Amino acid sequence: MQKIFLGDVQGCAEELEVLLQRADAAFDADYEVWFAGDLVNRGPWSLRALQRVRPLVESGRARYVLGNHELKLIETGLGLRAPHPSDTFGDVLRSADATDWIEWLRRRPILETAQLGERKFAMVHASVHPRWDFETLRRSAASVQDRLGSANPEVAKHLLRADPAQDSDKEILARMTSARSANSDGKWSKEEPNSPEGAWYFAWRKAGHDYGIVYGHWARQGLHVAPGLRGLDTGCVHHGRGREGRLTAWIPEAGVSDCFAVPDTHFWHVPALHCYRRERDE
Numbered sequence: 408m409q410k411i412f413l414g415d416v417q418g419c420a421e422e423l424e425v426l427l428q429r430a431d432a433a434f435d436a437d438y439e440v441w442f443a444g445d446l447v448n449r450g451p452w453s454l455r456a457l458q459r460v461r462p463l464v465e466s467g468r469a470r471y472v473l474g475n476h477e478l479k480l481i482e483t484g485l486g487l488r489a490p491h492p493s494d495t496f497g498d499v500l501r502s503a504d505a506t507d508w509i510e511w512l513r514r515r516p517i518l519e520t521a522q523l524g525e526r527k528f529a530m531v532h533a534s535v536h537p538r539w540d541f542e543t544l545r546r547s548a549a550s551v552q553d554r555l556g557s558a559n560p561e562v563a564k565h566l567l568r569a570d571p572a573q574d575s576d577k578e579i580l581a582r583m584t585s586a587r588s589a590n591s592d593g594k595w596s597k598e599e600p601n602s603p604e605g606a607w608y609f610a611w612r613k614a615g616h617d618y619g620i621v622y623g624h625w626a627r628q629g630l631h632v633a634p635g636l637r638g639l640d641t642g643c644v645h646h647g648r649g650r651e652g653r654l655t656a657w658i659p660e661a662g663v664s665d666c667f668a669v670p671d672t673h674f675w676h677v678p679a680l681h682c683y684r685r686e687r688d689e
């Protein structure tokens with residue numbers, strides 16, 4: 408089955424629809440979509456994006472990892488965070504089944520893994536620790552997911568309220584959903600690096616890991632194609648005021664031994680259909 412990897416949608420449900428129609432035309436029903444997180448927020452249709460993706464996930468036609476904007480939505484829904492003026496996921500929180508959405512979201516993974524050709528790979532919203540091998544990465548994510556998706560919502564709330572300096576699972580959750588910079592020791596920041604060497608994946612690449620990574624989250628960087636790495640956030644929701652936004656999918660070619668090699672031209676781009684950009688730039 409063809410895998411289609413998709414960068415940050417952020418409520419741009421119309422562009423998502425264009426992309427899924429293109430997938431239908433190209434592969435009939437013989438494809439699965441891997442969503443790299445941040446389906447919601449900043450754009451106009453968070454609820455619609457979730458409604459489109461959930462049946463795909465539940466029928467085994469999609470994988471979906473949480474991003475920082477889903478965490479904001481979960482925290483707001485659980486009463487741990489006040490809505491921010493820049494949030495646009497009120498459609499989810501005001502819906503009749505808001506509680507069900509929050510419960511569904513907090514049971515989503517922060518990591519998905521599989522194999523492409525001969526290459527193991529991971530999909531995560533933002534980053535991984537540069538020293539994590541594949542098993543450490545999986546173990547780290549599983550520990551977080553056990554708590555975030557616990558049958559007892561208080562367990563999830565405790566994790567979300569925790570100080571990353573005191574709770575290693577919270578630190579892992581924050582790193583995997585929001586980091587852009589990191590050094591070789593793994594110290595990280597959500598801020599953009601001052602130099603190429605400061606990007607989270609620079610130290611990760613130097614470590615020579617055998618797995619590939621698909622990620623999103625970094626709209627200002629744009630499409631990132633490097634050995635072992637595919638960064639897919641091309642800022643659809645930031646379109647306007649001099650910035651070109653688009654929704655990007657990676658369609659790795661079947662039968663290739665290393666899909667994560669370069670050069671690679673197997674991408675689809677759906678240009679933003681609206682001028683979304685307002686005051687904020689995140």
Ligand SMILES: [Mn+2]
Pocket residue numbers: 445474475476532584623624625
């Ligand atoms: Mn993000």
